[in-house]
Amino acid sequence: xxxxxxxxxxxxxxxxxxxxxxxxxxxxxxxxxxxxxxxxxxxxxxxxxxxxxxxxxxxxxxxxxxxxxxxxxxxxxxxxxxxxxxxxxxxxxxxxxxxxxxxxxxxxxxxxxxxxxxxxxxxxxxxxxxxxxxxxxxxxxxxxxxxxxxxxxxxxxxxxxxxxxxxxxxxxxxxxxxxxxxxxxxxxxxxxxxxxxxxxxxxxxxxxxxxxxxxxxxxxxxxxxxxxxxxxxxxxxxxxxxxxxxxxxxxxxxxxxxxxxxxxxxxxxxxxxxxxxxxxxxxxxxxxxxxxxxxxxxxxxxxxxxxxxxxxxxxxxxxxxxxxxxxxxxxxxxxxxxxxxxxxxxxxxxxxxxxxxxxxxxxxxxxx
Amino acid sequence: xxxxxxxxxxxxxxxxxxxxxxxxxxxxxxxxxxxxxxxxxxxxxxxxxxxxxxxxxxxxxxxxxxxxxxxxxxxxxxxxxxxxxxxxxxxxxxxxxxxxxxxxxxxxxxxxxxxxxxxxxxxxxxxxxxxxxxxxxxxxxxxxxxxxxxxxxxxxxxxxxxxxxxxxxxxxxxxxxxxxxxxxxxxxxxxxxxxxxxxxxxxxxxxxxxxxxxxxxxxxxxxxxxxxxxxxxxxxxxxxxxxxxxxxxxxxxxxxxxxxxxxxxxxxxxxxxxxxxxxxxxxxxxxxxxxxxxxxxxxxxxxxxxxxxxxxxxxxxxxxxxxxxx
Numbered sequence: 001x002x003x004x005x006x007x008x009x010x011x012x013x014x015x016x017x018x019x020x021x022x023x024x025x026x027x028x029x030x031x032x033x034x035x036x037x038x039x040x041x042x043x044x045x046x047x048x049x050x051x052x053x054x055x056x057x058x059x060x061x062x063x064x065x066x067x068x069x070x071x072x073x074x075x076x077x078x079x080x081x082x083x084x085x086x087x088x089x090x091x092x093x094x095x096x097x098x099x100x101x102x103x104x105x106x107x108x109x110x111x112x113x114x115x116x117x118x119x120x121x122x123x124x125x126x127x128x129x130x131x132x133x134x135x136x137x138x139x140x141x142x143x144x145x146x147x148x149x150x151x152x153x154x155x156x157x158x159x160x161x162x163x164x165x166x167x168x169x170x171x172x173x174x175x176x177x178x179x180x181x182x183x184x185x186x187x188x189x190x191x192x193x194x195x196x197x198x199x200x201x202x203x204x205x206x207x208x209x210x211x212x213x214x215x216x217x218x219x220x221x222x223x224x225x226x227x228x229x230x231x232x233x234x235x236x237x238x239x240x241x242x243x244x245x246x247x248x249x250x251x252x253x254x255x256x257x258x259x260x261x262x263x264x265x266x267x268x269x270x271x272x273x274x275x276x277x278x279x280x281x282x283x284x285x286x287x288x289x290x291x292x293x294x295x296x297x298x299x300x301x302x303x304x305x306x307x308x309x310x311x312x313x314x315x316x317x318x319x320x321x322x323x324x325x326x327x328x329x330x331x332x333x334x335x336x337x338x339x340x341x342x343x344x345x346x347x348x349x350x351x352x353x354x355x356x357x358x359x360x361x362x363x364x365x366x367x368x
Numbered sequence: 369x370x371x372x373x374x375x376x377x378x379x380x381x382x383x384x385x386x387x388x389x390x391x392x393x394x395x396x397x398x399x400x401x402x403x404x405x406x407x408x409x410x411x412x413x414x415x416x417x418x419x420x421x422x423x424x425x426x427x428x429x430x431x432x433x434x435x436x437x438x439x440x441x442x443x444x445x446x447x448x449x450x451x452x453x454x455x456x457x458x459x460x461x462x463x464x465x466x467x468x469x470x471x472x473x474x475x476x477x478x479x480x481x482x483x484x485x486x487x488x489x490x491x492x493x494x495x496x497x498x499x500x501x502x503x504x505x506x507x508x509x510x511x512x513x514x515x516x517x518x519x520x521x522x523x524x525x526x527x528x529x530x531x532x533x534x535x536x537x538x539x540x541x542x543x544x545x546x547x548x549x550x551x552x553x554x555x556x557x558x559x560x561x562x563x564x565x566x567x568x569x570x571x572x573x574x575x576x577x578x579x580x581x582x583x584x585x586x587x588x589x590x591x592x593x594x595x596x597x598x599x600x601x602x603x604x605x606x607x608x609x610x611x612x613x614x615x616x617x618x619x620x621x622x623x624x625x626x627x628x629x630x631x632x633x634x635x636x637x638x639x640x641x642x643x644x645x646x647x648x649x650x651x652x653x654x655x656x657x658x659x660x661x662x663x664x665x666x667x668x669x670x671x672x673x674x675x676x677x678x679x680x681x682x683x684x685x686x687x688x689x690x691x692x693x694x
């Protein structure tokens with residue numbers, strides 16, 4: 001269906017070299033939709049991320065209450081739902097069509113030649129692959145996926161180092177980050193299966209970028225790689241900084257439960273083989289399917305184990321909402337406030353828990 | 369011997385005819401057996417050889433297995449299915465079964481047939497779905513074709529859905545095929561039906577008045593594919609309504625209003641009355657001609673529908689556009 005347009009999605013967990021890959025393809029002549037998210041201390045060379053895409057993804061993730069590194073296998077269905085909604089599909093299609101038009105016009109002032117090849121990267125993108133694929137089809141563009149691979153221990157270590165400092169209460173720790181990595185990577189693999197795709201190890205990219213980039217250019221038929229000029233290649237050499245890989249950790253450095261560590265390590269071992277030449281075999285896919293099943297069972301078990309914590313958190317939310325509404329409503333009292341809580345919200349709470357909330361509210365009223 | 373009442377099928381069930389070789393044996397009744405992750409497409413077919421080359425390839429790409437149950441075809445349907453699977457490299461995904469009984473046609477004939485008879489649509493469906501080995505199933509018709517975009521969405525759902533109590537509804541648009549190059553697409557009749565269901569005792573088939581129904585729990589969630597997701601092929605030079613007792617069976621019933629329109633439109637187009645359709649009350653029917661060298665079905669699924677202005681789906685129901693945007 002392509003009339004020459006191509007769109008490359010750089011996916012995989014954050015802190016795996018996705019920005020390096022996106023920046024490399026940009027240096028070779030692919031167009032990154034503008035404006036981009038500016039670089040900072042966590043990513044001094046820039047993110048290679050279109051600002052619009054980041055905001056679009058954040059808006060949708062908030063809507064379905066999913067985090068970028070969400071560890072819940074069920075979160076994939078939640079983020080798949082917006083992909084069915086015409087309002088979001090249209091919004092994305094119209095934006096993407098504009099980006100192709102801009103790329104095909106070129107930007108003389110910025111030194112960008114006209115191109116029909118786009119590269120879009122954002123760690124949140126993988127949650128919305130279906131919607132992006134639909135938009136690509138409508139734009140008559142061929143989608144392809146580059147998944148960046150980095151050992152789970154390094155990714156989690158890097159996230160702990162660069163994200164934890166500014167984190168909010170309730171943010172992820174190394175256990176939930178490890179679980180999030182497993183969930184994101186196993187499902188990224190299945191989501192891109194049967195599409196044009198390539199897997200690249202971050203270490204290989206930093207070690208000698210010419211080898212993996214040449215290979216993926218041939219495999220995915222990227223004009224920017226196949227027709228790269230000497231000047232383009234120089235730009236990549238000055239862009240890639242091998243010292244970017246600043247976090248080297250092993251399992252000895254992380255406190256992760258044995259079963260999770262076992263699944264995460266097996267997942268990394270299997271994904272790592274995908275980057276080998278002819279590594280994407282039916283046998284390896286079967287192994288990954290089994291790992292996805294194992295992880296889902298493990299997560300379900302953990303959810304059942306911690307159901308009391310979830311129920312308590314939900315109860316806390318209801319009480320907080322009641323208090324907020326009471327503050328807004330003046331002298332209505334607990335009963336009047338309770339009746340102002342929307343039925344849909346009240347219906348989410350099991351009858352037993354609702355009675356407990358009511359008793360607690362009554363108790364407060366009496367105490368007060 | 370356990371005999372199904374046809375209401376829900378709990379426990380292994382056989383049939384009033386006593387055909388043990390066609391007992392409905394659900395996977396969850398078998399000790400130690402667990403349904404695999406993934407989705408299986410299930411097609412019950414009779415004389416669909418002509419449509420299968422368009423119907424099957426998207427299903428092979430979008431789901432993890434295809435179960436095709438042939439019911440007394442005489443046009444080589446099972447052979448064509450195997451050939452299509454072979455040509456596209458999906459032989460491992462296809463399982464073909466033979467159901468050798470006369471099945472009551474939709475309408476009065478169905479109403480007069482017990483649900484636990486091998487001649488009942490209900491029994492036929494349950495027997496067919498009992499072959500599914502995955503946790504999710506996609507009921508599919510032998511004349512339904514997924515568009516390129518919807519194929520990707522079904523592929524995503526095939527790994528997102530198993531384990532969830534979610535039903536997938538799929539919009540379907542009739543395509544009346546006149547020749548290799550010309551077809552008529554009916555966008556004047558909204559038609560969205562439930563096709564994707566979890567596998568489990570709460571999701572078996574039961575009897576309704578004109579046809580079968582699939583049961584589901586009250587608290588189930590629904591998800592709907594976007595408009596333009598699939599086509600239902602209707603070949604203008606064949607008898608598309610043979611599976612109905614008689615056209616009169618759907619002449620005066622609100623549940624069969626869609627069938628009535630299809631029958632009338634099919635008849636009008638068959639008579640070559642395309643230019644006169646509007647006067648006859650048929651709005652929003654598009655005549656589509658494919659470019660040289662491309663079959664009109666490929667053109668509609670890969671070009672026309674994916675790139676159509678979305679407003680085309682709301683022309684006959686403007687109020688729904690706003691609802692879809694929220």
